[in-house]
Amino acid sequence: xxxxxxxxxxxTDYGNGDALKLVPTRNGFGTxxxxxxxxxxxxxxxxxxxxxxxxxxxxSKRFPDRYVEIGVAEQMLVAMAAGLASVxxxxxxxxxxxxxxxxxxxxxxxxxxxxxxxxxxxxxHAGVSVGPDxxxxxxxxxxxxxxVIPKMTVxxxxxxxxxxxxxxxVAARWGPTYLRFAxxxxxxxxxxxxxxxxGVAQTFRDGDDVAIIACGILVYNAxxxxxxxxxxxxxxxxxxxxxxxxxxxxxxxxxxxxxxxAVVTVEEHQVHGGMGSRVAEILAAQQxxxxxxxxxxxxxxxxxxxxxxxxxxxxxxxxxxxxTLRAHARKRAAR
Amino acid sequence: xGSLAPERVAELERHANDIRQGIIRSLLAAGSGHSGGSxxxxxxxxxxxxxxxxxxPKNPDWAERDRLLLSCGxxxxxxxxxxxxxxxxxxxxxxxxxHFRTRLQGHPERVSLxxxxxxxxxxxxxxxxxxxMALGAKMDHKDWRVYVxxxxxxxxxGLHWEAMMTAAKFKLDNLTCFIDRNVIQIDGSTEDVMPLxxxxxxxxxxxxxxxxxxxxxxxxxxxxxxxxxxxxGKPQVIIAHTVMGKGVSFxxxxxxxxxxxxxxxxxxxxxxxxQTARDLIGAGARG
Numbered sequence: 015x016x017x018x019x020x021x022x023x024x025x026t027d028y029g030n031g032d033a034l035k036l037v038p039t040r041n042g043f044g045t046x047x048x049x050x051x052x053x054x055x056x057x058x059x060x061x062x063x064x065x066x067x068x069x070x071x072x073x074s075k076r077f078p079d080r081y082v083e084i085g086v087a088e089q090m091l092v093a094m095a096a097g098l099a100s101v102x103x104x105x106x107x108x109x110x111x112x113x114x115x116x117x118x119x120x121x122x123x124x125x126x127x128x129x130x131x132x133x134x135x136x137x138x139h140a141g142v143s144v145g146p147d148x149x150x151x152x153x154x155x156x157x158x159x160x161x162v163i164p165k166m167t168v169x170x171x172x173x174x175x176x177x178x179x180x181x182x183x184v185a186a187r188w189g190p191t192y193l194r195f196a197x198x199x200x201x202x203x204x205x206x207x208x209x210x211x212x213g214v215a216q217t218f219r220d221g222d223d224v225a226i227i228a229c230g231i232l233v234y235n236a237x238x239x240x241x242x243x244x245x246x247x248x249x250x251x252x253x254x255x256x257x258x259x260x261x262x263x264x265x266x267x268x269x270x271x272x273x274x275x276a277v278v279t280v281e282e283h284q285v286h287g288g289m290g291s292r293v294a295e296i297l298a299a300q301q302x303x304x305x306x307x308x309x310x311x312x313x314x315x316x317x318x319x320x321x322x323x324x325x326x327x328x329x330x331x332x333x334x335x336x337x338t339l340r341a342h343a344r345k346r347a348a349r
Numbered sequence: 350x351g352s353l354a355p356e357r358v359a360e361l362e363r364h365a366n367d368i369r370q371g372i373i374r375s376l377l378a379a380g381s382g383h384s385g386g387s388x389x390x391x392x393x394x395x396x397x398x399x400x401x402x403x404x405x406p407k408n409p410d411w412a413e414r415d416r417l418l419l420s421c422g423x424x425x426x427x428x429x430x431x432x433x434x435x436x437x438x439x440x441x442x443x444x445x446x447x448h449f450r451t452r453l454q455g456h457p458e459r460v461s462l463x464x465x466x467x468x469x470x471x472x473x474x475x476x477x478x479x480x481x482m483a484l485g486a487k488m489d490h491k492d493w494r495v496y497v498x499x500x501x502x503x504x505x506x507g508l509h510w511e512a513m514m515t516a517a518k519f520k521l522d523n524l525t526c527f528i529d530r531n532v533i534q535i536d537g538s539t540e541d542v543m544p545l546x547x548x549x550x551x552x553x554x555x556x557x558x559x560x561x562x563x564x565x566x567x568x569x570x571x572x573x574x575x576x577x578x579x580x581x582g583k584p585q586v587i588i589a590h591t592v593m594g595k596g597v598s599f600x601x602x603x604x605x606x607x608x609x610x611x612x613x614x615x616x617x618x619x620x621x622x623x624q625t626a627r628d629l630i631g632a633g634a635r636g
Contacts, residue, residue: 058488090480093481093512096467
């Protein structure tokens, strides 16, 4: 079920259930951080009592002298890292996204962004797919609170392979950065050969009827929905992996809207203020088209299995299919 | 008797007096800003910039410099004035304080003015950043030191105590924290708003070495820093007992002067008092 764009991106055979590999995106962070540490002796890691679950543990064993454990103190995590960055270190700071950056927003704004320090926030366990831990631990507002801060870079990779590449990329690139990843196992859709560059959106599937612009682990759901829509309705969807929320690839977003005439945004985040909101801001100004927003609809999460919650909060394949059909119908009605 | 010669003490007192006059002039020009805390830290900033710190005003990014962080950014005028008299920028530039496009932002911004180590103002964040710098120095086996100036009121912020724990955990003996213990914050006495005492005991319980000093005795301040620098395996705090508004009689001890600037006639009177005091510096020593 691939097409030319998929081939150019060297994607896996994600549509083949038997061949599908499931790996948590956090694993890619763990391996990427060790590699980043090998490449640059200034890369250090600071953790707030969650080294195993954030996958910072591998770095702590490989580079014990460059690993700092500070306990349950997320404001300290950011402010201390800013101090370390200002004397030449490249600190990665890890905790759950709900607390890092959820608890430390003002420290992020003042000591990282306004102060221009090269700190990398690693927000683990983002989204409702955290699962049984429930609403207190499901960060679904984090993209919004990070993307409004000037000078911040916000990256949400789509699978474990891309998370590894994104970790290496943000380590090598100067600037205050928020890297978001998830807890649950999720489909591996990219390969070692798939390119990755911060700020450059990727067309994973070509089409000109509706553009599905997605980020994070839901890119997989978007691809499956697109395949099904082609099969069942003859609708050709473009699927864009919009992994960099800030600075967003405006040209790719505008081109998708211009070529397709309708857009669906897909993210594991509140629909208010996240990736889709940024897409809407860009398109309202430059290329107005009908847009449907897939994400959490101004609610909090709850306990449950990851897939069950993604479905319940309207981010499953069926919900994406229905939204795409709505966007397609709105486009045709407008003509 | 302190370790400094009387002539050296007198020099530092003149520097402190210059800093106070610079504060008054800049706040008058700004038309807003924080008089009380700025004035009461003049003696400590004189000691730091003119005696204690390893720094080079002509090379503010010198990698081997000591780092001075002003956590309570609202008393920026004392730092700006000390930096100007130390040679970081022309003294006349103090008159641009808080004006549009100035390098002397209302609260200090590192990227705006060379010689600042952090952007500060939101309280309780300085020791956390200083802890990071001190740990970075340890990692790289550097011998420069970190000094963090804090207000007493910002000890009500939880983050400051997170930093206290962290600095002790990593035995950051290259880190010295000053507390401007004037017992005053915006809404009144710290002991009414949210009591901090027994403050010294709290630091000791957090495994810090504690020194207490008269924050207006430059010789005693220098001696306290020297004693702090000799401590091994622990961060140090110097609790500086100060009088808000020190040096201007009608501001001293009055919390209403926490957050306002002098008007023209008040500034004239303040400068007259300060100049009178300046003329008397060293007279006692010559005796």
